[in-house]
Amino acid sequence: MRQKLHIFITALLLFSTVFAFLDVTSAYANKSVVVATDVLNVRTTPDTNGAIISKVLRGETYPVVESQGEWVKIQVTSSKAGWVASYLVKESSNGGGSTAPSTGGESFVQILTDDLRVRTGPGTNFSVIGFVHTSSVNVRYLDENENWVKISGDGVEGWVAKEFVSITAKKTETTVDEEKQQVATILTDDLNIRSEASTQGEVLGTLSTGQQVMVTASSGEWLKINYQGMDGWIHKDYATLNQDQAGSAPTATEAIIKVAGLNVRSEPSLNGSVLKQLAEGSKVKIINERNNWCEIEMDDGQKGWIAGWFLEKSGQSSQEIPSNTEGTIVIVDDATNIRSAPSTTANVVLRANKGEEFEIAGVEDNWYKIKLSDGSDAFVAGWIVTTKGSTNKISRAGAEQYLANKVIVIDPGHGGRDVGAIGASGTYEKELTLRTSQLLHDKLRAAGAKVHMTRQADTSVPLHTRPQMANYYQADAFISVHYDSLDDSSVTGTTTYYYSNSDESLAESVHSALTQYIHLRDRGYRQENYLVLRESMRPSLLLELGYISNRGEEMTIKSGDFQERASTAIYQGLAQYFKEN
Incomplete structure (x- = not known):
């Protein structure tokens, strides 16, 4: 009898182990992550000592195979999987379902109201650059955050209020007219050529900076190319397009820079990396134009993109300049x-x-x-x-002129097992800090800042590594975002903390903007010996944006309106600080 009981218990344990494994496996069966840093190493083991077997790029999505501590294992190709740091990826917003994206799939936006304003960034403080309407068709979805959606359509690319649009999926592949073939110039080394318009496609080969390939079709964010007799797909973020006029070079127009220190970027948007700066009065050759941006060739032969509204074209009469009656x-x-x-x-x-x-x-x-x-x-x-x-739009530089090219590290407090403070109705601080940080991230990126986040999703990040990121990136500002809690539920308000005397002006600028925008009780800014401030060698702040232990303030903080105002306040406070320093 004892022998039978022993066999039964052993079998029960065996089945429990199997089912536990299946439960863990199924937990990741429908999960994928998006790369949240420019270039991310994929390793053989879940630690920094593991050999690098591949590199993945920002914005690419991969299925998750399993998780271990602060590492996740992703399926890079059908035959290759490896480990990446969990705090350098974020969970895909696609939710459940198959992790493999639809080949050629693309999301579109249906506009739900007429005269919907399109802005340069995700916030009402960004300038209006155009309108879309309910009659607008083929408006493409590019990105989104809590309150805003980035779109491209009707000849304009920018951000619109999320409440006035509906996002739908659609498959499309547009073939390029043979008479209007385009040539793509590659902007990065080791750019993968894939078998399909997806990061899940097999890598057929690679391209290097400066190489040119013929574009035969496009699908969403992907370009179909022909290279050495082989058809494949590349991501359009890593190439620039020039119209191919029967093999002839584009006609160049000379222009003069009208402002001091004009950035030359890798792509025609404020998100492009800065290649160099040009002095006021510099002469350049315009070889291509797109959405009020001009691709130029400089004296050293290097090419890049600059904002067209800061140029004065030469060799044209006043009737030819697109600032006339056209x-x-x-x-x-x-x-x-x-x-x-x-x-x-x-x-x-x-x-x-x-x-x-x-x-x-x-x-x-x-x-x-x-x-x-x-x-x-x-x-x-x-x-x-x-x-x-055809008239060029006029843009007067606002806060973005002081934020462009600044390096900002945002630290969403807590995360993973560390939920932080718990609100009067059960709200987790870790969720609020991430919401605020993601909104701030998008606003700063739209202004041309170089932004890094200590975590992109609900992951655990060791406390000491957070200020280390600011030191590593040589941040111009490190902002740690938090919400407060006390046993005394009557306490309310926002507080700003700094450690070094040299950071007091940063604290003053950001806190002043917070009190102006979020309308909570002003608890002032003060020095405090917090580790994330003490260990940072860069200008740093820790923000307590309100007390979730107070039920009324918790409800206010949870609202999308408050999140919008809080992120805008930090954005404006940083701009004011950089303007004065």
Whole structure:
């Protein structure tokens, strides 16, 4: 009898182990992660001593095979899997279902309201660059955060309020007309050529910086190319496109830089990496134009992209410059001032309402000269309206001019097993800090800052490694985001902490913006000996953005409106600090 009982118990333990393994395996069967750093090493073992077997790039998505501590194992190809640090990836927003993306799949956005403003960044503090409407078709989904969606359509690329759109999936592959073939110039070394328009596609070969290949089709963020007689796919973020005119080189137009220290970027957007800076008065050759950005060739033969509105083209008459009557301005806000001269001190001759359009007669400084209904001339500030037609948009630099190229490390407090403070109704601090940090991340990136996060998902990150990231990246600012809690539930308000005397001005700037935007009790800014501040060798702050132990304040903090205002406040506070320092 004892022998039978022993056999039964052994069998039970064996089955329990098997089922436990199946449970762990199934937990990852429908999970995938997105690479959240520029280049991420994939290793043979879950530690930094493991041999590097592959490298994956920011934005690529991979299925998760298993997890161990602060490491996750991802399936890189059908035959290769390896380990990556969990705090350098974030969980895919696709949720459950198959981890393999649909080949050629692409997401589109349905616009739910007319005259939806498209902005340069995710926030109302970013300038309006255009509009989309319910009639807009083929508006592509590019990215999103809590309150905003990045789109591309109707000739404009930017951010729109999430509540006014619906995201749908659609498959599409657009073949390039043979008479209008395009040539892609590669921007990075070891760019993978894949068998399909997906990071799951088999790697057929690699390309190097400067190589040129013919583009035969496109699908979403991917380009189909022909290279050495082989068809394959590359991601468009790592190439620039030039129209191929029967093998001839594009006609170059000379231009002069109108501002000091103009950044030359790797791609036609503020997200492009800075290749170099050009001094005011420098002459450049424009070889390509896209969405008000100009691809230029410099004296040393190097190519890059610069913002077209900071250029003065030479060799053109005033009638040829796209700031003439070939377009109209569109009023963005009600009661917009139309003035008698190009100055904010000039007399107001008309107050125009949202949606009104006026013919452009010319440009003076940063003002549009327009024709009124009676045929008279008037002026409107270029940075407060948008345009239709071929006229270049005017943009007056705002906070983004002080944030561009700054290195910011954002530290969403707690994470993983460490939930942080627990709110009066059960809210976890770790979830709130990540929400705020992700919004701040997108705003800073849109302004051209180089942003790193200590964690991108609900993962555990050792406390001492957080300030080390700021030191490693030589951050211009390190911001640790937190929410507070006390046994006394009546306590409310926001507090800003710093450690070094040299960081007091940073604390003052950010805290001043917080009190202005989030409307909570001002508990001041003060010195404190916190480890994440003490161990950082870079300008650092720890922000306690409110007390979730107070039920009313917890409800406020959880709202999307508060998250938007808090992230905007930090953004503006950083801009003010860099402006003054």
